[in-house]
Amino acid sequence: MPFVNIKLTGGKEAPxxxxKAELIKxxxxxxxxxxNKNPATTVVIIEEVDTDNWGVGGQSITERRKMG
Amino acid sequence: MPFVNIKLTGGKEAPxxxxKAELIKxxxxxxxxxxNKNPATTVVIIEEVDTDNWGVGGQSITERRKMG
Amino acid sequence: MPFVNIKLTGGKEAPxxxxKAELIKxxxxxxxxxxNKNPATTVVIIEEVDTDNWGVGGQSITERRKMG
Amino acid sequence: MPFVNIKLTGGKEAPxxxxKAELIKxxxxxxxxxxNKNPATTVVIIEEVDTDNWGVGGQSITERRKMG
Amino acid sequence: MPFVNIKLTGGKEAPxxxxKAELIKxxxxxxxxxxNKNPATTVVIIEEVDTDNWGVGGQSITERRKMG
Amino acid sequence: MPFVNIKLTGGKEAPxxxxKAELIKxxxxxxxxxxNKNPATTVVIIEEVDTDNWGVGGQSITERRKMG
Incomplete structure (x- = not known):
């Protein structure tokens, strides 16, 4: 009965x-x-996050992509 | 001071x-x-997830709905 | 197929x-x-958080409880 | 390697x-x-939630704002 | 830079x-x-939830396991 | 009324x-x-994750620390 939540960048980078179907599968x-979990009760949720809203190293992904 | 997060399918299926007001209440x-929690500090957040982004049994809800 | 996540204070304050069974029900x-969701696929997860690890108003619940 | 998730109201109230860049920084x-965490592996994700979908005190933020 | 959060039952059922290493890999x-995501910045977090704290069909997993 | 969730490694590495009080503040x-959010309704929750349960680069933190 596991629950999997995948967060990744959306917008132009959205899958x-x-x-998405491959990720779920x-x-x-x-x-x-x-x-050995039961697939019938395994839930996967994919959340797409705007690159302005995702930061790493103290900078948004939007800023990082600009810098190359 | 509890925090409740409800994830459900959005798009055409969105409440x-x-x-939503009834769910929060x-x-x-x-x-x-x-x-006996204090309602003034009880927070409820509802997140709507696209049916392409929600999977169960290894398939997205979109695919499952097509199959009937 | 909704998913409900309830976070509340644990430790001495744990339900x-x-x-917990009442919250799930x-x-x-x-x-x-x-x-009109299907109860068979409605998942509820309760997470208990230590009062040191929960803050509001810039203070942990532990500190707030001490101040009365 | 910490992970920070900030949920706040979006729509007209969106940062x-x-x-957002200031919040990430x-x-x-x-x-x-x-x-003393390594900034290079510190991830911050900001999620914007519609005021209809955020409740406190048993009411959505939308309703609360109407009441002033 | 994706972030994966896996919630599953812990206690006696804990992996x-x-x-856990296999799930992460x-x-x-x-x-x-x-x-084609970069593995170096792909984060996986596994959360173990007590069977009293996980419900489905309106009942905790603890209760469901008792009923067989 | 924002909600901040900080996940970090626990166990021997726990703050x-x-x-924790400094993080909340x-x-x-x-x-x-x-x-300009109201601090009285700003909630911060810190979750401590075992190093076996946190992975990056396809390996748990436990394994990575062993390798130095």
Whole structure:
């Protein structure tokens, strides 16, 4: 009955619906393979975060991408 | 001083403003009734997730809805 | 298929198993009543947070409780 | 390697890109100053929540703002 | 720079350190394979939740396990 | 009315109560300074994560620390 939450950058960098489907499938299979969890009750939620709203090293991703 | 986070499917399935108000009221009353928490400091946040971004059983809700 | 995450203070203030069961039941019923969600796929997770680790007004709950 | 998640009201109340950059910088500096964490691996994510979706005292922020 | 949060039941059902290492490795590889993300900045956090604190179908996992 | 959630490594690396108090104070002041938020309703929650349960670069922090 695990719950997986994946946060990643959205906007221009957002995954396609096909890529999201692969993430959902892959994360579910991982829980089944490693812990023998029931896939029917394994939930995966993908959250897309704007690059202005994601920071690392004290700077937003937007700023980092500009600097190359 | 509890904090309640409700994640549910959005887009066409999103709750109306009235339904969201009922969720906020109901979750707050639940914490007051069961644990005698102070409603003034009980916070409820509702997050709407696209059906492409929510998976269960290894498939997105979008795919599951198509299959009926 | 909603997901509810309740964070509240733990330690000496932690709810009993019976109170947790009431929170789980109540939150699930709320989603069923307001949005007609399927209870079988409604997940509720309760997280207990130490009063040292929870702050409001710039102070931890531990400090606030000391001040009365 | 800390992870900071800031949830705040969005929409008309959303911070500007400059304010978000300040939050990212400030939260990172806080972790460096207090815990000597490595800024290069300190992640900050800002989530903007609609005022209909944020409740306190049993009411949404939208309703509270109307009442003044 | 994705962030993956896996919540699963702990206590007697908690994964071993080896299983946790496999989850971390597998989730990171998934993000690399599907989205070409940089593994060096892919963060995975596993949270173990007591079976009293996890509910589904309106009942805690503890209660459900008792009923078989 | 912002909500700040800080996740960091616990166990031997856990911050002291004094350091947690500084994080709570500093995060609250940041929201007041940058966005003029009301400190009385600014909530900060610190979550301590075992180094076995935190991964980056496909490895747990426990493994990374062993390798130096």
């Amino acid at each position: 396609t619906a096909e890529q 892959g994360a579910t299979e991982l829980l089944v393979r490693v812990l | 109306t403003a009235e339904q 109901g979750a707050t009353e639940l914490l007051v009734r069961v644990l | 009993t198993a019976e109170q 109540g939150a699930t019923e709320l989603l069923v009543r307001v949005l | 500007t890109a400059e304010q 400030g939260a990172t500096e806080l972790l460096v100053r207090v815990l | 071993t350190a080896e299983q 597998g989730a990171t590889e998934l993000l690399v394979r599907v989205l | 002291t109560a004094e350091q 500093g995060a609250t002041e940041l929201l007041v300074r940058v966005l």
